[in-house]
Amino acid sequence: MIWIYVIFALIIIASLAEIIFIIFKNRSKLAALNIESIPQEKENKVRNRIMIERLKRNSNSLVKIVNELLKPVFEVISEKLVNFNKQIQELETKVKPKPPLQQIDLHQEIADKLIKIEKYLAEDQYVKVEEECIDIISLDAKNTEAYRILAQMYWEQKDYKKSRQTYKYLIKLMEKESDKHILANTYVDLGEVYENEHKPKQAMTSYQRAVSLEPNNPRFLDLLLKISIILKNKKMALEAFNSLKNADPENQKLPEIEVEINGLPDIEPVEEQPTIEVIESETDSAEITEPENEAEIKSEKDQDVTNQQS
Numbered sequence: 043m044i045w046i047y048v049i050f051a052l053i054i055i056a057s058l059a060e061i062i063f064i065i066f067k068n069r070s071k072l073a074a075l076n077i078e079s080i081p082q083e084k085e086n087k088v089r090n091r092i093m094i095e096r097l098k099r100n101s102n103s104l105v106k107i108v109n110e111l112l113k114p115v116f117e118v119i120s121e122k123l124v125n126f127n128k129q130i131q132e133l134e135t136k137v138k139p140k141p142p143l144q145q146i147d148l149h150q151e152i153a154d155k156l157i158k159i160e161k162y163l164a165e166d167q168y169v170k171v172e173e174e175c176i177d178i179i180s181l182d183a184k185n186t187e188a189y190r191i192l193a194q195m196y197w198e199q200k201d202y203k204k205s206r207q208t209y210k211y212l213i214k215l216m217e218k219e220s221d222k223h224i225l226a227n228t229y230v231d232l233g234e235v236y237e238n239e240h241k242p243k244q245a246m247t248s249y250q251r252a253v254s255l256e257p258n259n260p261r262f263l264d265l266l267l268k269i270s271i272i273l274k275n276k277k278m279a280l281e282a283f284n285s286l287k288n289a290d291p292e293n294q295k296l297p298e299i300e301v302e303i304n305g306l307p308d309i310e311p312v313e314e315q316p317t318i319e320v321i322e323s324e325t326d327s328a329e330i331t332e333p334e335n336e337a338e339i340k341s342e343k344d345q346d347v348t349n350q351q352s
Contacts, residue, residue: 054107124146151232152178152185159191171195184215191227196236206235226255230262237269245269246278260290267299276306 136307178188196205209232233248264288270279
């Protein structure tokens with residue numbers, strides 16, 4: 043519909059231009075003659091003046107008509123240009139990178155977010171906890187505290203897959219650090235996730251790694267001992283029992299545990315062909331570069347919000 047107005051307006055403008063061109067062309071020729079001395083020419087001059095004035099009036103009317111016709115076209119075009127310019131400005135605002143924070147400001151912002159997380163955890167506002175953790179990770183991609191909070195939160199929500207993935211990525215980050223105690227506890231947390239996923243072999247591997255970091259930790263030895271008994275691995279159970287006996291000789295449950303171990307079969311557990319779960323335990327660290335990328339976490343977070351509302 044707009045193009046019809048445009049074509050019609052162009053035709054009118056072209057016609058008007060042609061008329062004006064003819065008028066001015068004839069006026070230049072008449073100006074070269076001395077028509078003041080010829081009565082008939084005087085009469086013609088008056089007639090021409092009247093015609094020119096009439097033509098001017100008609101031209102003004104034509105201009106008004108053209109303006110009225112083109113006005114809606116120009117209004118639509120102008121509105122589209124304004125909207126387009128507004129969209130460009132909004133897009134530039136969105137993609138414009140934020141200025142980098144100073145190191146002190148960065149630490150302060152992360153500290154403020156951790157305080158918010160404690161408040162949200164106390165109120166069981168897990169969606170907000172996840173949002174704040176994601177914000178911290180966007181500021182500091184290697185912030186182990188944010189990953190630990192996420193892993194523990196997923197554990198409490200019984201989302202063991204997310205918890206396992208997050209703990210494994212956390213371990214990858216922490217292996218380069220010197221705090222073996224925190225790393226050993228993280229292996230234990232991962233082992234407990236595996237137990238809830240009914241993967242005792244992977245759990246035993248995690249507990250073994252924790253014990254290798256802290257060989258005299260009674261809690262780690264007790265967990266390794268229990269999982270060894272569940273798997274009927276008498277050799278591993280005896281090793282863990284002896285270590286626990288040395289680390290915690292006052293433990294009142296030692297005689298009872300010893301009887302349970304002696305009741306295990308002496309036959310070594312048969313090595314089974316690798317199952318999908320075992321292969322997963324060996325390659326799980328390579329299955330993700332992060333526990334979840336931010337887009338995936340946000341999409342799943344939106345789904346969680348929908349589930350909670352329903």
